[in-house]
Amino acid sequence: MGLQIGNHQLDSRFLLGTAGYPSPAILAESIRASGAQVLTLGLKRTLGTGARDNGFVQIIRDAAKDQGAQLLPNTAGCRSAHEAVQLACMARELLDTAWIKLEVVGDEQLLAPDPFELLDAAAQLVRLGFTVLPYCTDDLVLGQRLLDAGCAGLMPWGAPIGSGQGLLNPFALRALRARFPAATLIVDAGIGAPSQAAQAMELGFDGVLLNSAVALCGDPVRMAAAFAQAIAAGRAAFEAGPIAAQDLAVPSTPVSGRPFTL
Amino acid sequence: MGLQIGNHQLDSRFLLGTAGYPSPAILAESIRASGAQVLTLGLKRTLGTGARDNGFVQIIRDAAKDQGAQLLPNTAGCRSAHEAVQLACMARELLDTAWIKLEVVGDEQLLAPDPFELLDAAAQLVRLGFTVLPYCTDDLVLGQRLLDAGCAGLMPWGAPIGSGQGLLNPFALRALRARFPAATLIVDAGIGAPSQAAQAMELGFDGVLLNSAVALCGDPVRMAAAFAQAIAAGRAAFEAGPIAAQDLAVPSTPVSGRPFTL
Amino acid sequence: MGLQIGNHQLDSRFLLGTAGYPSPAILAESIRASGAQVLTLGLKRTLGTGARDNGFVQIIRDAAKDQGAQLLPNTAGCRSAHEAVQLACMARELLDTAWIKLEVVGDEQLLAPDPFELLDAAAQLVRLGFTVLPYCTDDLVLGQRLLDAGCAGLMPWGAPIGSGQGLLNPFALRALRARFPAATLIVDAGIGAPSQAAQAMELGFDGVLLNSAVALCGDPVRMAAAFAQAIAAGRAAFEAGPIAAQDLAVPSTPVSGRPFTL
Amino acid sequence: MGLQIGNHQLDSRFLLGTAGYPSPAILAESIRASGAQVLTLGLKRTLGTGARDNGFVQIIRDAAKDQGAQLLPNTAGCRSAHEAVQLACMARELLDTAWIKLEVVGDEQLLAPDPFELLDAAAQLVRLGFTVLPYCTDDLVLGQRLLDAGCAGLMPWGAPIGSGQGLLNPFALRALRARFPAATLIVDAGIGAPSQAAQAMELGFDGVLLNSAVALCGDPVRMAAAFAQAIAAGRAAFEAGPIAAQDLAVPSTPVSGRPFTL
Structure with a gap:
């Protein structure tokens, strides 16, 4: 079983952002290396630059087609529910998808x-027929409200966008997983290294969305492949049932006795 | 470039222990799923049970052959240099390899x-022509002495054997990597989950050795594959040059401007 | 300069809860040992048990008088703005104070x-003339809204109430301090040990509120004094300007040269 | 009961270093503010500068007398057992004390x-009648050897000297405490803030030794007092029996029922 978003079942649990890559070619190759089946893109920029986007959207569409990926437009840059809803509606027209990664930011420095604006926008967009994936904090009560409003899942941050700090509060993320066992939960933002993405998956999250950790690193194509592996590894570990951590050492090699536990 | 041990170049950076698996079949399958090219096995137990080892060594040899793996006998259970040197010499005879994972334990509860005994044994075994990989602490000065004595690398613990606590002191491990840039450094012991193995690799370690996290989990075969992926992912990330963590958010999606950084 | 709450300047930065002590005598002694000048008490329970409260409120009043302490009724147990506002109004009548620790809980397991309800209640209570100290998460945007609504400060949790886990997300607490340099910020909930209270103060918080860590420990009176010391120590350290952490060792004892830095 | 060193019982559990203060007056005031009853001083520097030490030793002696403090000369700067033993012997002559803080450093960057050299020197100095307090790592086996050799206690580092990183490996420190319940254990080095000193004491350590965190901060006198409070607070908390950390919230204010637990 893969990642469920709305009525879609996806094989890959890696959701990749498309901003900030060194070149169109590296973007296309990174998408392919990631195997991602959800590709986010910033509407504000795309709309703002109009036809002179260097074929940005087409690159994404082409790569998306090859691996059966969906576009997930985002509302990055929006500061109010009103602005986000408007942008989402334009995106649906232009990109021909009702999926939306809903970002409504209330603090400029930490993004x-x-x-408050997020919940308002989410409720409006659900009523308008969108499949809403909100970028949110790890707040349990906010999460409950967003799910009650009809969101298709939750995308809590691990740390501020682009900070690469990883999971600042694993306790809060574990609590979200425990409280919403049936919801689609994706860590979105703050991941800097594959180990952190694997950790999110080992906590039982359904997927990981990231952008800067791939786009801004030394070798995006290689890093995209590394994240794909780490996310798959973390999910497999979650399903395989890892050993529990303990305070004392436990000899892996007993000095006598039968060689197998059976 | 792969993992260097003595004069060998190995493709895989995953070293797997062979103790404690539920059954011979699961051991064999786990070895294959891991792709490991170094397989450790406990001499004391093997020698102790003599010919009635249920074909334990033969299972390992068979799997080893399939994927070009080396046996790495260990001296688990030894408490003195004298005992460890004797056991290593017997292992060389029986298993036809001069490689030895040198364990000399001084505390029973944390293994x-x-x-002191470790350095003594290492120096003796190097003189006897062994390729010595010592299981050691993260002590810089001990590390320097072991390398000066001619060890083929260092295998510091991340945490006590079998504890699954991961890397208790990443600072000390980073310091080892920084001080011994040319040495083969492998985290051995304490790893419980793939994310932790990836973290070790992202610190620049050359490999990861583990046993309990695979053998004692719910599904060893699947977990072996997960660790293989995570170790490869961590290494690739190290080589690809990850982004630096920072305190402030950095928008991945600027709201205006050119879509690529070039 | 001490802790500012509304128009009051308090010498002590320790705010103590009064629930769950082994006996009235130990409660009274703990209050004295703490030197706390703000004492919280649960309205719901006090009101519920009416006159048969074993003199609970009188004990607190007596101790409060000795050290110039204020009562800070709380709305623990409230699940809606409506309920919290009603309870706060009753508290003002009964306890003759317009101070209120505003708790509106949305998740039963983590309290x-x-x-949403918190902001609504806060705005109502400010309009009714209360000095409102909201128990809140470490959410920056919520914090801004609560301050905009006229709250006298913010009381973010360090961890869930009574969990004793300390500061789960120091990054978020540092961000609150940085964003609201002039606001009264108090860590409320989750503190289990004096070191954690000191850490909160070293981050620049203005005070620490706790209850279980004193009331439920082995020796509440001694622990109350310990927390008082730790909170004073953390504040003094913050004001004295601690050294910055660094990756390398720095000899405290240079082997030659003048004995003083001047 | 206070801190036991050799046959001495000391009231204060704070051991203070005397290097690097801005001025003689601030050194003297800081000593007094700390209430420390053990004052370390670097022999190499003192001997090297001979009579032209600005009255350095006399300042320490004067302050020491006021609060019943002992001098604890250290062998900072020594790189071999031979060198450390020689220096210790000179110190005993000059400073008229058989106490020695034994430092033998094997790595220049992390100090x-x-x-190996430490254990050798410790054994020699014990035979020569010294009360030996070795600055050591958190290595259990080394700790056992040092105690077996007759050391008066162990002084493991929390982090590299002067780094201010706090306790890098609390697990290892807890293990030392658990294994050597009767030994005098003092965290020496790496402490940057009072919260970290309190944490060491809460782990059950008998004392904390530090220097840079006081000498190099913005206000040494105030910081010395802050550390004194935090160390006393951490000890009191350890003795008072803190609450155990737990994953779920526990209401401190039950909404009904009797106000006291009895």
Whole structure:
């Protein structure tokens, strides 16, 4: 079983952002190396630059087609529910998808989600027929409200966007997983290294969305492949049932006795 | 370039222990799923049970042959240099390899390496022509002495054997990597989950050795494959040059401007 | 300069809860040992048990008088703005104070604040003339809204109430301090040990509120004094300007040269 | 009961270093503010500068007398057992004390203890009648050897000297405490803030030795007092029996029922 978003079942649990790559060719190759089946793209920029986007959207569409990927437009740059809803509606027209990664930011320095505007926008967009994936904090109560409003899942941050700090509060993420066992939960933002993506998956999250850790590193194509492996590894470990951590040493090699546990 | 041990170049950076698996079949399958090219096995137990080892060594040899793996006998259970040197010599005879994972334990509860007996044994075994890989603490000075004595690398613990606690002191491991840039460094012991193995590789370690995290988990075969992926992912990330963590958010999606950084 | 709450300047930066002590005598002694000048008490329970409260409120009043402490009624147990506002109004009548620790919980298991009901209640209570100290998450945007609504400060949790886990997300707490340099910020909930209270103060927080760590420990009176010391120590350290952490060792004892830095 | 060193019982558990203060007056005031009853001083520097030490030793002696403090000369700067033993012998002559803080460093960048030279020097100095307090790593086996050799206690580092990183490996420190319940254990080096000193004491350590965190901060006198409070607080908390950390919230204020637990 793969990642469920709305009515879609996806094989890959890696959702990749498309901003900030060194070149169109590296973007296309990174997408392919990631195997991602969800590709986010910033509407504000795309719309703002109009036809002179260097074929940005077409690159993404081409790569998306090859691996059966969906576009997931985002509302990065929006500061109010009103602005986000408008942008989402334009995106649906232009990109021909009802999926939306809903970002409504309330703090400029940390790009922190605004829980109030976010919930308002989410409720409006659900009523308008969108499949809404909100970029949110790890707040349990906000999460409950967003799911009650009809969101297709939750995308809590691990750390501020682009900070590469990994999972700042694993306790809060574990609590979200425990409280919403049936919801689609994706860590979105703050991941800097594959080990952190694997950790999110080992906590039982359904997927990981990231952008800067691939786009801004030394070798995006290689890093995209590395994240794909780490995310798959973390999921497999979660399903395989890892050993519990303990305070004392446990000899892996007993000095006598039968060689197998059976 | 792969993992260098003595004069050997190995493609895989995953070293797998062979103790404690539920059954011979699961051991064999786990070895294959891991792709490991170094397989450790406990001499004391093997020698102790003599010919009635259920074909334990033969299972390992068969799997080893398929994927070009080397046996790495260990001296688990030894408490003195004298005992460890004797056991290593017997292992060389029986298993026809001069490689030895040198364990000399000085604390029963944490299975902590004894730096004094370890250094003594390492020096003796190097003189006897062994390729010595010592299971050691993260002590810089001990590390320097072991390398000066001619060890083929260092295998510091991340945490006590079988504890699954991961890397208890990443600072100390980073310091080892920084001080011994040319040495083969492998994290041995304490790893419980793939994310932790990836983290070790992202610190620049050359490989990861583990046993309990695979053998004792719910599904060893699947977990072996997960660790193989995570170790490869961590190495690739190290080589690809990850982004640096920072305190502030950095927008991955600028709201205006050119879509690529070039 | 001490802790500012509304128009009051308090010498002590320790705010103590009064629930769950082994006996009235130990409660009274703990209050004295703490030197706390703000004492919280649960309205729901006090009101519920009416006159048969074993003199609970009188004990607190007596101790409060001795050290110039204020009562800070709380709305623990409230699940909606409506309920919290009603309870706060009753508290003002009964206890003759317009101070209120505003708790509106949205998750039963973690006793997590409900950001929506909390903001609603805070705004109402400010309009009714209360000095409102909201128990909140470490959410920056919620914090801004609560301050905009006229709250006298913010009381973010360090961890879930009574969990004793300390500061789960120091990054988020540092961000609150940085964003609201002039606001009164108090860590409320989750503190289990004096070191954690000191850490909160070293981050620049203005005070620490706790209850279980004192009331439920082995020796509440001694622990109350310990927390008082640790909170004072953390504040002094913050004001004295601690050294910055660094990756390399720095000899404290240079082997030659003048004995003083001047 | 206070801190036991050799046959001495000391009231204070704070051991203070005397190097690097801005001025003689601030050194003297800081000593007084700390209440420390053990004052370390670097022999190499003192001997090297001879009579032209600005009255350095006399300042320490004067302050020491006021609060019943002992001098604890250290062998900072020594790289071999031979060198350390020689220096210790000179110190005993000059400073008229058989106490020695034994430092033998094997790595220049981290000022890491050299376990081999350290053990050698410790054994020699014990035979020569010294009360030996070795600055060591958190290695259990080394700790056992040092105690077996007759050391008066162990002084493991929390982090590299002067780094201010706090306790890098609390697990290892807890293990030392658990294994050597009767030994005098003092965290020496790496402490940057009072919260970290309190944490060491909460782990059950008998004392904390530090220097840079006081000498190099913005206000040494105030910081010395802050550390004194934090160390006392951490000890009191250890003795008072703190609450155990737990994963779920536990209401401190039950909404009904009797106000006291009895």
